Amino acid sequence: MESPITSWPKNEQPREKLRLHGARCLSDAELLAIFLRVGVKGKNAVTLAQDLIHYFGSLPRLLASTAEEFIQIHGVGLSKWTQIQAAYELVKRSLEDGLAQKSIFSSPEHVKEFLQSKIGRLPHEVFLCLYLDSSLHLIECQELFRGSITHTTVYPREILKEALARNASALIVAHNHPSGNPLPSNADQELTRTLIHALQWVDISLLDHYIVSNSGFFSFSESGLMNVD
Structure with a gap:
């Protein structure tokens, strides 16, 4: 005893x-x-x-x-x-509130911490959109698509519609890999290129695409994959 x-x-x-x-x-x-x-x-x-x-x-x-x-x-x-x-x-809401109070780039680690707590360990794939105002403060974080353990279908048209509805000036997207491997697939890279081009037509910048797993992060911006012709 x-x-x-x-x-x-x-x-x-x-x-x-x-x-x-x-x-x-x-x-x-x-x-x-x-x-x-x-x-x-x-x-x-x-x-x-x-x-x-x-x-x-x-x-x-x-x-x-x-x-x-x-x-x-x-x-x-x-x-x-x-x-x-x-x-x-309460912890997740506190992190989200912090992103709304200051520029998204004032603390990149804060963004990663928020995304890790939000979707990093979910058993199924989720696709998030972080809508930002002209000062790069968070307007809203929205779970836009949800899928299976290996796949989520993402519709760029819906992303544009939701961003315009919130009068967003910029956007960060993120999704998780329940497998634990945060490296992007060819489909992830193609989606990112498609979103960059589509958002340019409505004067909205795609700042980054994060892939989150229980073992780490992948940032398209930090890896130089956001620059497309």
Whole structure:
């Protein structure tokens, strides 16, 4: 039987440790344990959190889990899943709000962090459009197309229509590769060329096309693939 967290030295208990030293000093399991609050018979909340992370393979995969997957673990239920999902959604909304407050290029890493949290670990392909105003502030991030684990059908005409409806001056598009390989396919490259040409007709710039996976990013702009004749 493990000792309950309340019997630990005060400065080693996750909540007190966070209060004294800040959230960055806590391990993934300790942070998760704060949301779990209690463990199960024979396991305190930290050990239960460690078991959850081990079961899913990583913290990001746990956060992307469905309710059905999550409640397969003994000792956790729908209530705990909804609490964790609510906290995760707050993080994503905070990142998105940050992009709306300043130029998209003032923090490229912020953009990548946002996209990673949004689509990086989804089990199916999703195509996002980030509509930008003339100051390159985010107007809206829209999930425009959704597909299978290997393929998403994208219609450039719909992208133009949605960009014009928002009076966007520029656009960033992004999609994920659930396979884990962020390198672009020939179809990805052809789509990018098509979008650049199509958007030029309505005086909207395509600034970048990101491919996101659980293991990294690919930027068409950083790779010099946005320059087409």
